[in-house]
Structures are given as C-alpha cells and as structure tokens.
Amino acid sequence: MRYLLSALLALVVSSAASAQPVNTGHLTAELVASAQGVAPGQTIQIALRQDIQKGWHTYWRNPGDSGEATRIKWTMPAGWSASDFTWPTPHRLPVGPLVNYGYEGEQLLPMTLTAPADARPGQTVTLKAAAAFLVCADICIPEDALLTLSVPVTAAAAPADPRWGPRIAETLARAPKPAGLAGAFERQGEVLKLAVTGAALKGADLAGAYFYPFSGAAIDHAKPQAIERGPEGLTLTLTAGYGFQGAEPPKELAGVLALDGKAYEVSATPGALPPVASGLGPPPVKPITPAGSADLGLASAALFAMIGGLILNLMPCVFPVLAMKAASLAGHGEDAAGARRQGLAFGIGVLVTFLSLAGLLIALRAAGDAVGWGFQLQDPPVVAGLALLMLAVGLNLSGVFEVGASLQGVGSGLASRGGLAGSFFTGVLAVVVAAPCTAPFMGPALGWALTQPPVAALLVFLALGIGFAAPFVAVAFVPGLLARLPRPGAWMDVFRKALAFPMYGAVAWLIWVLTVQVGPDAVPRILAAAILLAFGAWIYGLSQRRTAEGRAAMPMMATAGVLASLALVGGAVWPAYTLAGDSAAGVEAASLTHEDYSPARLAALRVEGRTVLVNYTAAWCVSCQVNDRVALSTRTVSEALTRNNAVYLKADWTKRDPGIAAELAGFGRAGVPLYLVYGAGGGEPAILPAILTPGLVAKALDTAARPG
16 A cells, blocks of 8 residues: 555656756746646646745836846747746835835746647646846846746646645736726826726725836836825826937836735826816825734823833933933022923923924824824924024033023023023923934834824823923922932033033934935035024124123124024025935936946056046946946046046946956956946056945045055
C-alpha cells in the first residue's frame, strides 16, 4: 500500500503544471498555472509571480513619472499562445516630487494560455519566457529571469491547481474591468475635468477614488486629484500632462478608476460634462481609528488626554514658552492674589486655544481636508510667522524693547493691566508651539477623538488642555508651592535675558522646519525678514526710552510699526510659499548643458586637466529623475560648472549597455544612479551620495578643481 501511494503521488506531481523559481537579486520570479493541465483547444490562466524584496518595487503598465513596466517574451511550440498581462490595480509610489505606479511585496500578473486544437493528450509541453523587471528602491536595477513552465496536455479539462488556482482567480476578480461606465473629459486651462457616471458608482464610497491613466503623458501624476461627487458618478480634477500641450490633444483619456477595494476600466472622450457627475461636493473624510484607540470610551480618552497634556509640558518644543511663564510666576512669589490671577489667565489662554484649534481641526476634516494634530505648522506661512513672533519675544526678553508698563515686568505680556493679557497670550503661544509635539498617551486619545461627534471630540481636547495647564495653575493656587518659588530680586533680570536664548533656539528650529517644507530658498527670505523685524524692534525700544524721558517719539514708533509689518508681510504672508514637491522644493531651475558620456571622451578631458562630473542615469530611474530636478538642473550647479571650467557628462543607461554595466560594477554598483566627480589633478574620482543637493554637488566641483 505504501509503495502504491508513493507511485500515485509521483504520478500526480508529474502531471501537474510545474516551474522553478528564479531569484533575480531583488525579487523571486516564477510562472504558475491555475490548473494542473490543459485540454486541446482550451485555455487556462497562468501568471507571472514576482515576490519583491521588502523596500523595493516594480512597475505597472504606466509607470508614472519614471520607471519601466515589467515585460515578458515567450518562446512556445507552434500553435501555443499567451495573452498580455491582466494588470492588477497598482499602488502610488511617491518619491520626492515624483509619483510612480507599481507593486510591492508579492504580485501575480495573470495571462491567458491557449493550447492548440491538435495538442496531443499525454504529452507535457515546456513553455519558455524571458521576463524583464525594473526593480527600484533608492536606486533602480534592471533584472532578468529565464523562466519555464511545464504544462501537461490532458484529454479533458484538468482540475484546478490547489495552490495557485484560487490565488489567480482572486487576482483576476480584483483586477480592473469594464463596468459600463460612461466617461467625458474637458480641458479647462491647465486642468482636465474627468466625469465618470454609471450604475457601479451610484451609492459607492468615493472617498478614495483615484484615476490611473494608461498613458504616461496624460496627466501630471504628482498633482492631487480633487473629487466632486454627483448623484450618478463623480468628477475628478486632474492636472494636464505634456501630452495635452501639443496642437492636437488626445481624443481619448483611458485608464483605471480605483475606488476603495474596487477598480474599473474607464475610457473618456472629449465633450460636455454630465451634470449628474457633480453637485454633491467632495466625499466626507473617512474616519481613521489609530491602533490601540478603537476600544477607548469617552472617559478613558479624556483621562489619556489629561495625562498626555501633563507630559506635554516636558516636550522640548514647549520649554521656551513655559520657561518664560515660570519667570513670570517667580515675579509674583510674594503676591498670592496676583499669582492666582496670572495662573488663571494662563490656564484660560491654554483652554481657549486648545478648543479653538480642535474646532478648526474638526471643521476642516468635516470639509474633506485630511489634516491632523499640528496641522497649523504644516502651513509654511504660519511657520514663518511663528518664527518671527518667537524672535520678537526673544528680543523683548533681551531688553531690546519692552511690552507693558514696567521695564522689570518679566513676561508681562501684551498689556499692562496686571499682566493678565500677557499671561493669557503666553498660554496661547504655548499651545501653538506645543501642537507639533505628541506626548505619550496623546496618540490614542486624539485618534479616538477625531472619529467621534464634535461634542465628544471637544471634551477630549478640553481634557488635554486641562492637563497641559494644570502644573502652572497649581503652582499659582497652592500657597505651599508658591512659597517655594525664589524671591524676586536682581537675579530675575539676568534670568529673563537668559530665557531669550531658548526663544532664539525655537526660531532656529522653526526656520529648519520651513526649509524642510519649502526648500533652502526659504532661508534668505526669512532671515531678511528677521533682520527687518529686529531693526524695527530696536527702533521701537529707542522710542520707548525717548517717551520715558518726556521726548516726542511718535515718528519712531510709526517707523518701527512699518518695519515690523514689512517683515511679517515679506517673511510670511506674501508672496506665498510653495510647498516642496510643487516646484522641486523651491529650487530655481536652470538649463544644464551636458555631453554624452564615453570612456574616450572622459579620458580626453582628464588629459586636458579638466574637472568632470559624470552622471550615470536612466529615464526609468526614479532617484535619477528626482536628483536631476531638485539638484542638478539648478542655477547653483550650473554656476559651479562654469566657475570651475568643468564638463558634465551623462552616461545614459536607459537602454541596456554592457559597457556602462561593467563600469558600474567596477565601482561596486549594480544599478543607477551613480555620480562621480573627477578632479583636475587626476586620481580616483569622488563618489557622491545617491541623494543629492545643489550645494553638495557645487562643493564637490569646487573641491575637485583645486590644484593638488
């Protein structure tokens, strides 16, 4: 019996379709079949399976801004044929200012295999295919696999393969299909309005709708796609791509409309947009419940928020403002009633600001904006304005000018009426700068709050504010704690001036945040505004001293006000900052002249003693295109090349070139990008990082051009 079972098992294994996986370096590829064989004249589904290494990806039929689609070429006996891929819905793969479309992890690309009518049952046919992949992470590497698939020919329809049959069927079921949708598009300036209607969209969840065009030239892939709902469909606002820039724009806009869990093939033609595709506004933002917050109730969320608010006082971003408030309380150490008023005003400022931010956050999310906690510091003008405000506070603490009636009124704030307005606005400022921080316990509480009705959400934010304000309010209201504060004296003036330096540190941090958001061009602008503001503050301080001496100072005060207004407008309000990614991080583009690379040309330039920048690149390389846009094609690099009499050579590996591949291997690289700078004095080249900045390239060229 044991031998019989072994023989039967061997027979089953030999009769099933089989293939051997191939490891290409960054993925494992193989051909798999949905059935254990195929009958003469019939079809079965097969698939190219790719198991992609974590952190790497391959590409869809339209790779997006850069990349190259997976390809397969068959070698089959006469009469056998395989269809093109049935492409599953891709994922968006943002890289810097680019957006590509592709796959990560394990992915099946199904095809239909057809056997000829004269295929002989009992034989096993071996099908061969050459698959080509572009596999990318921070570099892109073309990889190949020679694959085989042995398919038994059966007299009747073969049973499904128990492993691959269900998985291929599921992939096909989820793949985009025509669903009788009607599409129309209209060019309106720089945008395309794409309207899609049909039964499949009535009542569907449109919150995650996204259009993947089949043509890489149809739209600007990196731009957002705004959604307008209608009773029978939707209208997407797309930024037109270079394919619509010519005299004869395309007559069709085809692609995949992906919804939450479903996808449909769409083909649109130019024409009037149907009214039933709009009129209901954008879809509501879908509630997102962070991990660990789903089981929280109102009481637990409020408790977590209060604990998080207490811990938030220890966060570095809040320290400068709270240190200033500590100095203010120290000034009232012998005035219990005054300290209580100060603490209460500070607490009210904290609570009002927390509730105001929470209300604005809830309103924005209800209007369809995907914003979260700290959203106000995602706006570059707000960051710039806050940096200037922090600078003004620091200058005040340094004694450049005074706010309030008394020169000794440490932290007295924005008015002289007992310093209460100053305490209130100190609480406001503390909350504003605390917003980007998230303390322990805060995450689950705020995550739960943002999925609840407004009243419950506001109660959680109120608890957060109470926890944040509690330590200083407690010090003000508990006599024992207040008595422990040091007595006022000359030390307070020194302490006050020392507190200016954390404020200046906060200014430096905010300027760094601004450069991350909009690029290095923000630095000269915000620094110029800071100098203007400091000059205005100094003039205002002079006018205060003239007023104290009984001399006229109104013109000086007016001048100070004008300078402060110019600083605020020029540094934060106008012209509007451009977010990184909208215009290559604000880097000014320049035309960069290059020569085609060849070993002979490089050797000749080195004999001449010229500095040479060599760029090993490819059109399908994501990192290459990002570096070209944000670093190489800039005025900084262009001027550095001219200044150093350097030559820029471009080694284009878009098409396979064994010579370039060998040179890459010589530098220990399996793919592009690779950036080399050869010095004027000879020697080995400097290898630049895979991620470039204009300043880094310019510095490398300057260094390479120096003698010796």
